[in-house]
Amino acid sequence: MEEKVKIPKDAFQPVSKEDRLDDEKITAPSRTFLQDAWRRLKENKAAFISMWILIIVAIFAFTSPITAPNPNNSNPDYANLPAKIPGVSINGFNGTIVQGGERVDAYKANNVPAGKYFYFGTDYLGRSLGQRILHGTMISLLIGVFATLIDLLIGVGYGIFSAWKGGKVDIFMQRIIEIMSSVPNIVIMVLLLLVFKNGGILPIVLAIAINEWTTMARLTRAQTLQLKNQEYILAAQSLGESPWKISIKHLLPNLSSVIIIQTMFTIPTAIFFEAFLSYIGIGIQAPTASLGTLINDGQRNFQFLPFQMWYPAIVLAIIMIAFNVLADGLRDAFDPRTARR
Amino acid sequence: MARYLAKRVFYLLLTLFLIASITFFLMKLMPGTPLNNQAKLTKSQIQIIYEQYGLNKPVWQQYIDYMINAAHGNFGTSFQFSNQEVSYLIGSRIGPSATIGIQGMVLGVVLGIVTGSISAIRKNTWVDGTANIISILGLSVPSFVLAIVLQYYIGLKLQWLPVAGWGGFASTVLPSIALAASPFATTSRFVRTEMVDVLGSDYIELAKAKGMSRMGIVYHHALRNSLIPLVTVVGPLAVAIMTGSMVVENIFSIPGIGEQFVKSILTNDYPTIMGVTMLYSGLLVLVLLLTDIIYGIIDPRIRITGKGA
Numbered sequence: 001m002e003e004k005v006k007i008p009k010d011a012f013q014p015v016s017k018e019d020r021l022d023d024e025k026i027t028a029p030s031r032t033f034l035q036d037a038w039r040r041l042k043e044n045k046a047a048f049i050s051m052w053i054l055i056i057v058a059i060f061a062f063t064s065p066i067t068a069p070n071p072n073n074s075n076p077d078y079a080n081l082p083a084k085i086p087g088v089s090i091n092g093f094n095g096t097i098v099q100g101g102e103r104v105d106a107y108k109a110n111n112v113p114a115g116k117y118f119y120f121g122t123d124y125l126g127r128s129l130g131q132r133i134l135h136g137t138m139i140s141l142l143i144g145v146f147a148t149l150i151d152l153l154i155g156v157g158y159g160i161f162s163a164w165k166g167g168k169v170d171i172f173m174q175r176i177i178e179i180m181s182s183v184p185n186i187v188i189m190v191l192l193l194l195v196f197k198n199g200g201i202l203p204i205v206l207a208i209a210i211n212e213w214t215t216m217a218r219l220t221r222a223q224t225l226q227l228k229n230q231e232y233i234l235a236a237q238s239l240g241e242s243p244w245k246i247s248i249k250h251l252l253p254n255l256s257s258v259i260i261i262q263t264m265f266t267i268p269t270a271i272f273f274e275a276f277l278s279y280i281g282i283g284i285q286a287p288t289a290s291l292g293t294l295i296n297d298g299q300r301n302f303q304f305l306p307f308q309m310w311y312p313a314i315v316l317a318i319i320m321i322a323f324n325v326l327a328d329g330l331r332d333a334f335d336p337r338t339a340r341r
Numbered sequence: 342m343a344r345y346l347a348k349r350v351f352y353l354l355l356t357l358f359l360i361a362s363i364t365f366f367l368m369k370l371m372p373g374t375p376l377n378n379q380a381k382l383t384k385s386q387i388q389i390i391y392e393q394y395g396l397n398k399p400v401w402q403q404y405i406d407y408m409i410n411a412a413h414g415n416f417g418t419s420f421q422f423s424n425q426e427v428s429y430l431i432g433s434r435i436g437p438s439a440t441i442g443i444q445g446m447v448l449g450v451v452l453g454i455v456t457g458s459i460s461a462i463r464k465n466t467w468v469d470g471t472a473n474i475i476s477i478l479g480l481s482v483p484s485f486v487l488a489i490v491l492q493y494y495i496g497l498k499l500q501w502l503p504v505a506g507w508g509g510f511a512s513t514v515l516p517s518i519a520l521a522a523s524p525f526a527t528t529s530r531f532v533r534t535e536m537v538d539v540l541g542s543d544y545i546e547l548a549k550a551k552g553m554s555r556m557g558i559v560y561h562h563a564l565r566n567s568l569i570p571l572v573t574v575v576g577p578l579a580v581a582i583m584t585g586s587m588v589v590e591n592i593f594s595i596p597g598i599g600e601q602f603v604k605s606i607l608t609n610d611y612p613t614i615m616g617v618t619m620l621y622s623g624l625l626v627l628v629l630l631l632t633d634i635i636y637g638i639i640d641p642r643i644r645i646t647g648k649g650a
Binding site: 195279 | 477
């Protein structure tokens, strides 16, 4: 026989509505894709520090027209002075230099007035190295960023167009990329610069951009091919949206992570090429300073005045390292699957 | 496979043809003349020199002549060194460039594989961290800075190796190290990523479960599978070596192609520039074709999909 469990009626109590209302509520705030990536980026200490280093370097570089107005002012009396910082008496930063086995005060020997300081010393023409480095960093960053922007415009446009059109157009455009990317770009860069010699910054920017856009185009195309078949694109198409608008409104936001990551990898490459071209003597022309020309100038005196090459080289290395670490961090932040596990 | 190969060779030739044409017309656009003291020469002297180098013909004629000669490997005579055939000039300089280039490549790739796999096996430890810092440095410090620093501290201060010049193995060591930095960094980062991926896969778990030794797993399973994709970065690495060699050879005064290229640029020696450009392009195109073929041979997955293409 089945025994009936007898439960007293007052064992149950009706739940008041107010108590349970919050059950369905999502407690954590919902984050957008970008916020999520930002949160992950902040967790990556190295990348976050790199980002701040870059911001600080950029602030210093781009305020240089105000803070360092005379990078090209030469004064033969002050040539090749070592660094001197007020209140610092460490050798190497106190205006002394080893000459003939003895440490002498180079500032006194050259009759530099007592109140005059060159925090980074001077170069062989007596120009302030500090001012030149600030100015050179600005030029290098400008070239890197502009070349990357052009690269981005061409690459993203080309990639989206190629993937969107598909068929024969796509095949043809991919063949062009294939050919373009099997050309040794440094050689073509050199040739382009020889044709447009003494044209200032613009030819350098163009030469670098022309040779770097293929990677961006390839990545964009691959991503667009995937996105193209998504329902929301179909929906936009059936609502009569023009391809132009679809690519701006729907494709670009979804491509943003690929584009941002690739951009961050392209900027240091562009900065490197600028330094390389200036170093072999066909990039930025004297007297304009860039990190490449400063390293080239400093290299001649490296044996006796090593600081003239060390300072610009260290600045260049810091910028390159910071960009590379930040790019790594961004890639991990946008795509946690590829994160360094 | 044969059809695929034929197609690739066709594109290779097309690429080279395009590069040759672009180079030719860029050269024609270039400012400046190859004559050092043009102002001092009389009209007829200039005429004679132009005739000697075929510069008086119409541009299209020069183009056809140039292309026919280039197809035969003949790039004319150098403007800088009179009566020197460009092909001879380049040919005599391939040796040193190839020596330091190949040494740098091998050194960088081998060190990169070792570092990359060690940091993958010991991931998230101090070993991994140090390896990561070194490879980021290798990626970020330009080869010309590294070359100068090596030359000064190891060559001049410590006097362990020759400062510059060409002769014997000792003089190739520093340039090779300077060239190796970039391939090392790329390889090490690439191998680490691949290896971490492979180490997480099921067949590694199986090998562990069956009681295989750690070294055995790494050598037999992990390393082999993570090295296959490395073939794809050989092309970019070759480019890095070429780029690096231009400055490194200059710094160490090595009589190589990179040094000649920079010299020719600064002296408007057009035939030599064209010759070197074609040599670099040909090499790169060939390396890319070879890596594609090798990749298809060693990775069966690619071979199967390759048939359809």
